[in-house]
Amino acid sequence: MNCQKNHQSLLHWYDGFGRHELPWRNSSDVYHVYISEIMLQQTQVSRVQEYFYPNFLEKYPCLEKLSQASIDEVLVNWSGLGYYSRARNLHKTAKLTAKSGLPTIQKELEKLPGIGRYTASAICSFGYKQPVSVVDTNIARVLKRFFALSEVKDKVVWEYANSFLNHNDPTHHNLALMDLGSLICTPKDPKCDECPLTNSCKGKSDPTKYTQTKKTQYENLELFYGVCIENSKIAVQKSTNKLYHGMYELPVVDPIEEDFLGSFKHSYTKYRITVSLYKVENFIEEVEWVELEKLSQIPLSSMMKKALKLL
Ligand code: SF4
Structure with missing residues (x-):
C-alpha cells in the first residue's frame, strides 16, 4: 500500500x-x-x-x-x-x-x-x-x-x-x-x-x-414527582438519581391515584421514561422553595422543564 x-x-x-x-x-x-x-x-x-x-x-x-x-x-x-x-x-x-x-x-x-x-x-x-x-x-x-x-x-x-x-x-x-x-x-x-x-x-x-453497529438496549423507567405550589413558590429538591445528579427536580413521591395531575413520556440516554405528576399538599422530606419566576436560574433537566410546562 x-x-x-x-x-x-x-x-x-x-x-x-x-x-x-x-x-x-x-x-x-x-x-x-x-x-x-x-x-x-x-x-x-x-x-x-x-x-x-x-x-x-x-x-x-x-x-x-x-x-x-x-x-x-x-x-x-x-x-x-x-x-x-x-x-x-x-x-x-x-x-x-x-x-x-x-x-x-x-x-x-x-x-x-x-x-x-x-x-x-x-x-x-x-x-x-x-x-x-x-x-x-x-x-x-x-x-x-x-x-x-x-x-x-x-x-x-x-x-x-x-x-x-x-x-x-x-x-x-x-x-x-x-x-x-x-x-x-x-x-x-x-x-x-x-x-x-x-x-x-x-x-x-x-x-x-x-462495521458492527451495537443495538441500544432500552430500559423502561417510571418516575413519580409531587407538585406543591404555595405563594408563587414551588417545592424542589436536588436529585440523588445518578442520571440527574446535582440537578434540581420536583420532589419524588409515591403515586397516589386521586391526586394524579398528568403524565408524559421522555427519552434520556438508554431510558424510556414515563413521568407522572401528583398534587401534594405538603412534604415531610426537606425541600427547597423556589419562586416560579426564578426557575430558569436553577439547573433543571429537559425532563423537568417538560414537567413544568405540562403544569
Ligand atoms: S469503504 Fe469507506 S474507506 Fe473504503 S472506499 Fe468506501 S468510503 Fe472509502
Whole structure:
C-alpha cells in the first residue's frame, strides 16, 4: 500500500470538502478545543455549533472563569445538552487546571475527570498540534473498512491509526479521516465512488461487514414527582438519581391515584421514561422553595422543564 499517495489524496479531499467552517477548528485556543470535544461526545455537531458552544464560551471564555463559577450555574448553562456528568467533570477539571492550564501530555490529560483516551488525543492533535493519532467512532469505521479489520479490539484500531498517521501533517490528517467517516464512509451507505481512499481500500467490496453497529438496549423507567405550589413558590429538591445528579427536580413521591395531575413520556440516554405528576399538599422530606419566576436560574433537566410546562 502506498501510504504517501493515500495521505495526499486524503488531504486533497479534505481541502475541498472538509468541514472547515466548524468554529473550534478555527481557534488556536486549546480550551476551545476541549469544550467542543466534551460537548460533541453525545450531542450533534449542528446543535453544538449553532447554540451550545458559542453560548458556553461567552459565559466561560477560559478555564479560570469556568473554575470560578458555581456548579449550579454551570449546570444551568449546560441545560439542554444532557449527560450532566460532562458538565460536572468540566467544572472539576477547570478547578484543577485553572492556574496551570490543560496539560500538554496525553497521559496527563487522561488523568483529569471526564477525559479519556479519545478526548486527550483530540486535545493534543487539534489543540496542541502534536503528531498523535486520534480514533473516534468515525475514524474507527474508516480504518476498519480501509484495512478490512473485522471484530478487532479498540486497541488494534489505535495501532492501525498510529501506523497510518501522516507525520507531515498529522492534525489535518486526523480531521480529514474524521470528516471522511462523517460525510463519505458513513455507517449504512458509504459513497465509495467519491472516496479519496477508494483505490487502496481493502473493505470496499463489503463495507458493512467491518462495521458492527451495537443495538441500544432500552430500559423502561417510571418516575413519580409531587407538585406543591404555595405563594408563587414551588417545592424542589436536588436529585440523588445518578442520571440527574446535582440537578434540581420536583420532589419524588409515591403515586397516589386521586391526586394524579398528568403524565408524559421522555427519552434520556438508554431510558424510556414515563413521568407522572401528583398534587401534594405538603412534604415531610426537606425541600427547597423556589419562586416560579426564578426557575430558569436553577439547573433543571429537559425532563423537568417538560414537567413544568405540562403544569
Ligand atoms: S472506499 Fe468506501 S469503504 Fe473504503 S474507506 Fe472509502 S468510503 Fe469507506
